[in-house]
Amino acid sequence: MSASVSALVGMREHVGFLKLIGDVRYPAAPAIDRAVGKLMTANEFDSFVVDLREVGHVDSTILGLVARVGGVTLRRYGRRAVIACVDEDMLTGLRAVGFDTVFVVVAKPPDEPEHFEPVECAETSGEELAATMISAHRELMGMSEQMRRELEPSVTMLERELAGERR
Numbered sequence: 001m002s003a004s005v006s007a008l009v010g011m012r013e014h015v016g017f018l019k020l021i022g023d024v025r026y027p028a029a030p031a032i033d034r035a036v037g038k039l040m041t042a043n044e045f046d047s048f049v050v051d052l053r054e055v056g057h058v059d060s061t062i063l064g065l066v067a068r069v070g071g072v073t074l075r076r077y078g079r080r081a082v083i084a085c086v087d088e089d090m091l092t093g094l095r096a097v098g099f100d101t102v103f104v105v106v107a108k109p110p111d112e113p114e115h116f117e118p119v120e121c122a123e124t125s126g127e128e129l130a131a132t133m134i135s136a137h138r139e140l141m142g143m144s145e146q147m148r149r150e151l152e153p154s155v156t157m158l159e160r161e162l163a164g165e166r167r
Helices: 026-042 060-077 088-097 126-141 145-166
Strands: 005-012 015-024 047-058 081-084 103-106
Touching: 005 026, 015 026, 015 060, 026 060, 026 126, 047 060, 047 088, 060 081, 060 126, 088 103, 126 145
Parallel strands: 015 047, 047 081, 081 103
Antiparallel strands: 005 015
16 A cells, blocks of 8 residues: 555444545555455454545545445345545445435534554455455445446456456
8 A cells, every 4th residue: 555545344243444545546456355355254343443544545446345335234244334434525425325315414423433453455466456446446336226226347347357357
């Protein structure tokens, strides 16, 4: 990750946290996906908080990873995760995509962990990056019929390209 990008994960009282800071774009997605997945499988948690208060920009791949956190929390625990966001433009976009159906949207999250672990973004293969992008966009497609219609052509193209590389 560049100096302007930061992703942090942590736990506090059975609540998982993902905090994104700066401009967070698709090259960081595999590392963020692995870190969140590890946190979710290694810990018992009742809820999850995604803190976007310090984000400058997130792209659709990162939003797909965030959507996955909300979906997993809803399916496993029967409750919506929390998303903290104060940027009105971003809130409008999140609501337009349907994030308010899987997240409780707040301006300030519950108490943060005392310690966050930084997400280390090592080099990833093109295949891993493409697979993460496809998976994240499939999550976004599941948010609404409009998102499915908008993203399906791009996801199908990426899947074909990835299948061609594997031959």
